[in-house]
Amino acid sequence: MTTATDHPQTTDRIEKRFEVSAKRSRVWRALADAGEFGTWFGMTLDRAFTPGATVLGHLTLKGYEHVTLEMQIDRMEPEGYFSYRWHPYAVDPKIDYSAEPMTLVEFRLEESAGGTVVMITESGFDKLPSSRRAEAFRMNDGGWTSQSKKLASHVG
Amino acid sequence: MSASRGGALRQAAPVFAALGDSTRLALVRRLSTDGPLSITRLTRGSGMTRQGVTRHLESLERAGLVRDTRQGREHVFSLDLKRVAVARQYLDHVSAQWDAAAARLKGFVEAD
Numbered sequence: 001m002t003t004a005t006d007h008p009q010t011t012d013r014i015e016k017r018f019e020v021s022a023k024r025s026r027v028w029r030a031l032a033d034a035g036e037f038g039t040w041f042g043m044t045l046d047r048a049f050t051p052g053a054t055v056l057g058h059l060t061l062k063g064y065e066h067v068t069l070e071m072q073i074d075r076m077e078p079e080g081y082f083s084y085r086w087h088p089y090a091v092d093p094k095i096d097y098s099a100e101p102m103t104l105v106e107f108r109l110e111e112s113a114g115g116t117v118v119m120i121t122e123s124g125f126d127k128l129p130s131s132r133r134a135e136a137f138r139m140n141d142g143g144w145t146s147q148s149k150k151l152a153s154h155v156g
Numbered sequence: 157m158s159a160s161r162g163g164a165l166r167q168a169a170p171v172f173a174a175l176g177d178s179t180r181l182a183l184v185r186r187l188s189t190d191g192p193l194s195i196t197r198l199t200r201g202s203g204m205t206r207q208g209v210t211r212h213l214e215s216l217e218r219a220g221l222v223r224d225t226r227q228g229r230e231h232v233f234s235l236d237l238k239r240v241a242v243a244r245q246y247l248d249h250v251s252a253q254w255d256a257a258a259a260r261l262k263g264f265v266e267a268d
Contacts, residue, residue, distance in 0.1 A: 014251045016258050022265040030265050040264035041257060088250055118261065120254055125247065 013123035021115040028079040031107050049073050049082075059091075067091045072102065082107045088122065101127040174219035179204070180212045184221060184235065192234035194227075 020027060030036045034045040034055060042064075043057040051073055059067040069090065074083040085102035103124040110117045175181055182202075187193060199209045213233055216222040222233045 014247065014254055016251075016254050018258055018262065020262045020265050022268065026268060027261075027265050030261060036264070040260045042260070089253075118258070120258060122250065122254065125250075 012126040013121060014125075016120040017117065019112055019114050019117050024079050024109050024111050024116045027109055027116045027118060028082075031082045031109075032076060032078070043069065045071075049076065049084075051076055064091060066093055074104065080109055088125070088128075100129060103128075170219040171221060174215050174221055177212075177215075180216055183209070183212055183216065187222065187233060187235045192225075192232050194230040194232050196230065198233065 030040060032049055034047065034049050037049070038045045038057065038060075041057075042061040043059045046056045046058075047053065049055060049071075053073045055071045055073060057069040057071060059065060059069065067090075069086055072085040074085060076082050083104060083106040085104050087097040087100060088103045090097040101124060103122050106119075106121045106123075108119040108121075110119075175184065183198060186198065190197075195206060195210055195213065198213070199206045202209060204212075213222060213224070217224055217233075220236055223236050225232050225234070
């Protein structure tokens with residue numbers, strides 16, 4: 001599938017917008033229910049999503065089973081808006097990411113003729129230390145991209 | 157960490173450090189739209205002194221983001237696009253992960 005990125009020039013945020021042929025209530029459940037979120041994202045989450053909660057996720061994607069992510073749930077507005085903060089690409093168990101600024105991930109849902117339009121935004125990259133961005137760049141040849149593409153073609 | 161990955165890390169860090177300044181970022185943007193420019197041209201309308209512009213260009217040059225070539229008595233600076241590509245790669249990488257996650261979400265909700 002293809003997703004549109006609205007502002008390719010910025011270095012602070014990533015925006016994705018795409019349509020799915022499913023009702024908005026169905027898509028909301030896939031976001032708001034931690035079990036469902038984990039199923040499509042590729043991780044096991046240790047508790048339910050509620051605003052203010054800190055939820056730990058163990059990645060189940062092949063090659064990333066050693067990674068535990070922390071999600072700080074921000075806002076949940078039923079069938080419209082879901083947001084959380086996390087440390088992007090914090091996949092090296094030897095590195096303590098906790099002191100670093102987190103990025104904000106936002107999901108927005110809108111009803112459309114074909115189903116539901118999903119908008120995903122991740123912002124706050126400019127606040128990350130430069131060494132962090134460089135470190136994540138190093139991970140680039142670690143196979144995540146090709147693994148993701150395989151998964152995408154499998155389910156997409 | 158393999159030698160090549162360590163090399164990539166060492167290569168990328170100064171690039172981000174050099175770009176982590178709005179003045180230098182503006183100089184990079186200017187060079188990317190207007191092509192190779194002399195210090196005189198880069199100073200004009202920048203609100204900075206020639207010495208200030210020169211200092212920033214030297215930081216960019218140390219990070220390998222710009223190249224300095226002499227044309228007569230003038231120093232002319234141009235972008236080294238290979239290094240700029242390194243800086244773009246991180247966001248492209250995170251972006252690719254979201255493309256894959258979006259595809260999985262789509263497949264998941266449409267499977268019902």
